[in-house]
Amino acid sequence: MAHLIDGKQFAAKLREKMTGQIATIKSNHNVVPGLAVVLVGEDPASQVYVRSKGKQAKECGITSIEHKLDVTTTEEFLLNLINDMNNDAAINGILVQLPLPKHIDSAKVLEAIDPAKDVDGFHPVNVGLLSTGGKGMIPCTPLGSLMMLQDYHSDMSGMNAVVIGRSNIVGKPMFNLLLQQSCTVTVVHSRTKNIEAVVREADIVVAAVGVPEMVTGDWIKPGATVIDVGINRIETAEGKTKLVGDVHFESADKVAGAITPVPGGVGPMTIACLLFNTLVAACRHNNIDLPKV
Numbered sequence: 001m002a003h004l005i006d007g008k009q010f011a012a013k014l015r016e017k018m019t020g021q022i023a024t025i026k027s028n029h030n031v032v033p034g035l036a037v038v039l040v041g042e043d044p045a046s047q048v049y050v051r052s053k054g055k056q057a058k059e060c061g062i063t064s065i066e067h068k069l070d071v072t073t074t075e076e077f078l079l080n081l082i083n084d085m086n087n088d089a090a091i092n093g094i095l096v097q098l099p100l101p102k103h104i105d106s107a108k109v110l111e112a113i114d115p116a117k118d119v120d121g122f123h124p125v126n127v128g129l130l131s132t133g134g135k136g137m138i139p140c141t142p143l144g145s146l147m148m149l150q151d152y153h154s155d156m157s158g159m160n161a162v163v164i165g166r167s168n169i170v171g172k173p174m175f176n177l178l179l180q181q182s183c184t185v186t187v188v189h190s191r192t193k194n195i196e197a198v199v200r201e202a203d204i205v206v207a208a209v210g211v212p213e214m215v216t217g218d219w220i221k222p223g224a225t226v227i228d229v230g231i232n233r234i235e236t237a238e239g240k241t242k243l244v245g246d247v248h249f250e251s252a253d254k255v256a257g258a259i260t261p262v263p264g265g266v267g268p269m270t271i272a273c274l275l276f277n278t279l280v281a282a283c284r285h286n287n288i289d290l291p292k293v
Helices: 007-029 044-060 075-086 106-112 124-131 140-152 171-180 195-199 249-253 266-285
Strands: 034-040 063-069 093-096 160-164 184-188 204-207 225-228 232-235 241-244
Touching: 007 044, 007 140, 007 266, 034 044, 034 075, 034 266, 044 063, 044 266, 063 075, 075 093, 075 106, 093 266, 124 171, 140 171, 140 225, 140 266, 160 171, 160 195, 171 184, 171 204, 184 195
Parallel strands: 034 063, 034 093, 160 184, 160 204, 204 225
Antiparallel strands: 232 241
């Protein structure tokens, strides 16, 4: 049985630490981090996610501002709202919940956000800074994955890491983060030949491909650390549904040295890292020493 990397517990500890840090900067500098979240339309999953973000932000001492806009909201109105938030000193982080309605250009909207307030880390400037080792905002899911890896491995230098998936949201930034840790990093994807053999060489596996239980135990090198980013809803034999990752947990658990579960692994870290990025943005804006984690 592998060591279970408990993302829920890790996220709770991170929020607890941030709560203390936020209280300190409020007391010493009269600074309260502010996070603005924009939701366009009535997507149920997005609504649940936004509510959770707002609740956790307030619990940490972050000012949470929510803009809930009608599905018919124009692109021009949304861009003007972002411009207003860019110029509002009380707002340190701006997050526009995706997906957006089809009549709104998501790329144009994301690029309109001030890179210093882009707590999702999706702005092209932040993508470039990450790839060149600069100090930008790091996408939340890869950042959470990295934090858990760093907690388990005090030094990843020289380790073989394989990232499964090449998305802009997880795969590519994860590649850059692991490279910065001096890992030897390989990215595999749908066109990779002998993918199982490549993954089997990895000391660290980050699965972010969006295919339910694709990675089975015989893909995993004995003792490897497995970070499962996938969240897939599948139907059970009883006709119900359940959440599973991109890794077949039961078989991988018998081989791996450490593994994240789904749910309760990477997922809780995503919101915690969004709040962490908001705190980082507030500190940078006010020339306060950045928090250590």
